[in-house]
Amino acid sequence: MELAALLTLLLFTIGQGDCASAATKKDWWQYAQFYQIYPRSFMDSDGDGIGDLNGITSKLEYLKDLGVTAAWLSPIFTSPMVDFGYDISDFFDIQPEYGTLEDFRALIKRAKELDLKIILDFVPNHSSNESIWFKKSVNRERGYEDYYVWHDGKVNATTGEREPPTNWLQYFRGSAWEWNEVRQQYYLHQFAVQQPDLNYRNPAVVEQMKRVLRYWLKEGVSGFRCDALPPLFEVLPDAEGQYPDEVVSGATEDSEDRNYLTVKYIENQPETIDMVYQWRTVLDDYQRIYGGNSSVLLIETYAPAWFTMQFYGNRTREGAHLPFNFNLITVMEEKGLSAGHVKEAIDLWLNNMPAGRTPNWVLGNHDKRRAASRYGKEYIDAMNMLVMILPGVSVTYQGEELGMTDGEISWEDTVDPWGCNSNPSIYEQYTRDPERTPFQWTSGTNAGFTNGSTTWLPLAADYKTVNVESELAAEESHLKIYKELMALRKSSKTLQNGSTKYWVIGDDLFVVLRTYGDEDKYLLAINFGSKEETVYLPDLADRSLFRLIIKSLGSELTLGVWYGDLHVQPAEALVLTDVLHIYPNP
Structure with missing residues (x-):
């Protein structure tokens, strides 16, 4: 069988790794498995129905058993909880219901x-309106006058009434401007009314947020995930102090x-890139002064590739270690799940990623429907296999290892x-509550x-099973x-350092091949279609047979069997190797 007859899309190869390149030692984060914990929903230790820090501590051995490298905690800082921790009133203390x-x-x-x-979680774009910083800014106290983005607004020539400065809209629906009676000005809030935007054109704000980073580094954390980077800066006002309106999209x-308007003036400004470079310098300087392992900077940015890739750094400055890659979410949301669209999502990152940088793969988080619900429960093993077999870093949202829906x-x-800012007829389009339900430890109460x-x-209704x-x-x-995948990833030089090829074969079979000199080869095959797909394995690699070592739930194939012709059923996902041994189950 000719391989060319099977290929429907171009082959792509990255990282021509071989054993000679092993001399370049990777840092811990470059092959890490990150695990996101939403603290409010992970484990409750005191019976109030809300997850907390002691609950997380009690379950750290579970994470260790999974094979997790690093746990990322959504915000745990003092907050009125309007946006459940993303509205921070004190960046230097712990929310009391989470602990001390x-x-x-x-x-x-x-x-x-x-x-x-x-x-x-580092939340730099805004604070809570209950922060002492905001209260001082409202009262124009010295040093805090311009801590936030304030504006007089404009007067309607027809009605004579004062109106917001622009037509800008917030993420949570409605105007991004709110009038403050005490200060007699509008303030910008790209999220909820209770989340005023900090003014990063004020050097005092820049230094204050660097102080936040240093404080928690001193407390022993190993890095930060930076929340909501696109709106960090808005465009500069004109000579008369006015901002431009966005146009209807x-x-x-x-x-x-x-989404009713474009976001040309309120997202993805060039100053945001430079700010990330400054934060990276804070982390690197801390390690240089105090020693220890490097700290990692992860960036949340739903932005075009041309903008996102700049976060990695440039020829003279280092940026984020890992700008989060949401392509496996966004491409599928727009176009649906298929082998071709999976390849498109991977291409979009790897074809644009600067040389020498580390890719990463994200299936879900606290803001997106759970992976099993978005892709279909039958594909949860396949998608977990995909992010573990692809090169670089994987990021798991709590529950994805179980197939939680x-x-x-x-x-x-x-x-x-x-959701609450909408109404009963449309709230389900906006609410993020469904993916934040409590973690399912047992089938009991x-x-x-x-x-x-x-x-x-x-x-969630399925917690008993x-x-x-x-x-x-x-x-x-x-x-x-999931644990088998983690164990394989942690033990395999090929998966940590090797080259990657991937294809779409037939109508909807997606195949990934990982190689690394004379080390073990690994092959992943996923059928995203509705009918059986077949691949002749000797056409893909210099091996006549591959041995099945991990299979998706429900697969009727037998582990340990060697295959030349591989017949893959709909929604079936298989991991094979060319070596005799099988890695033991964890």
Whole structure:
């Protein structure tokens, strides 16, 4: 069988790795498995129905057993909880319902004992309107007058009434400007009204936020995930102090939705890139002065590739270690799940990534529907295999290892401000509550998340079957497959350092081949179609047979069997190797 007859898309190869390149030692983050914890929903230790730091500490051994390198915690800082921690009133202390600073230090201590790293969420774009900084700015106290983005607004020539400076819209629906009676000015808030935007054109703000980074580095964290970078800067006003209006985008007819307008003036400004470079310098300087392992900087940016790739750095300056790659989310949301679209998502990153940088792969997070719900439950093993077999770093959102699905949240139970700012007829388009339901530890009361009587959000309906306890006890489960993938990734020089080729074969079979000199070869095959697909393995690599070592749940193929012709069923995903041994299950 000719390989050319099977290929429907071009082959792409990256990282011509071989054993000679092994002399270049990679840093810990370059092959790490990051695991996102949404603290409010991970584990409750005190029975109030809300997850907390002591709950996380009690489950660190679970993360260690999974094979996690670093746990990223969504915000744990003091907050009124309008946006559940992303509205921070004190960047230097812990939210009381999550615990205390001593609880955090105990978490760090235990994590170090287990050789786990802790990454904190850094929320630089805004604070809470209950922050002392904002209160001082409202009162124009010395040094805080321009801590936030303030504007007089403009007077309507017809009505004589004062109006917002521009037509800009916030993420959570409606105007991005709010009038403050005390100061008699509008302030900018690209998120909720209670989240005023900090003014990064003020050097005092820049230095204050660097102080935040240094404070938590001193407390022992191993880096930061930087939230919501696109709106960090807005365009400069004109000579008369006026900002330009955005134009109608044509993307939606809903004039309250942010997508109703373009975001040319309020997102992805060049100053944002430079600010990330400055934060990287803070981290590097801290290591240079105090020693220890390097700290990692991860960047959230849903931005075009031309902008996102600049975050990596340039010829003279280092930037983020890892700008998050959301292509496996965004491309599929726009076009649907298929082998061709998976290849398109991978191409979009690898074809644009600067040389010598590390790719990363993200399936979900606290802002997106859970992976099993978006891709389909039958594809959760396939997608976990994909991000583990591809080169670089994987990022797992809590529950993806179990195949957790979204909860069903009624309008009455909705608490997310994005949903609450809408109405009962459309809230499901906006609310992020379904992907934030409590983690499912057991099939018992409240899924083992709390010994209290209630949970802050209702549990997902499938918790009695999709949970850690049940999946560990089962002969086969999503969790066991995930652990096998983690163990393989951590032990394989090929997966850590090797070259990558990938194809679409036939109508909808996606294949990845990893090689590294004379080391083991690994092949991943996923059928994203509705009918059986066949691949002749000797056409793909200089081997006549490959041995099946990991398979998706429900596959009827036999582990340990050698294959030349591989017949892959719909939604089936398979990992094979060309060597005799099979890595033991963890």
